[in-house]
Amino acid sequence: MNRNQGSRLFRLASRLLKYFLLALFGLAIAYVVSITFGVVNIALILPLVFDWVGRLGLILFCLIAITVIFESLR
Incomplete structure (x- = not known):
């Protein structure tokens, strides 16, 4: 295995x-565009979106922490 190549878990x-970051960027663009065009219904789904983004972010953070631990043990 090449030392410069990361493991499958790291990839x-x-x-x-x-x-995840691209999805956050897309949500930010969709929010700005909806505010620009005056769509009021987007405010109704914001708590649901923030809940999902928070949970996915926490799961991703745990995966990154596991990856860092495994890569440091390698």
Whole structure:
């Protein structure tokens, strides 16, 4: 195995982090566009969105912590 190549767990964690951050960026753009066009219904689903984003962020943080521990033991 090449030392510069990460393990499968590291690649998975980095890929999930990339898509999580892209989803947050997309949600931010959708929120700004909806505010610009005056859509009021977006405010009704914000608590649900924040709940899901928080939970997914916590799961991703735990996965990254596990990856850091395994990579440091390697």
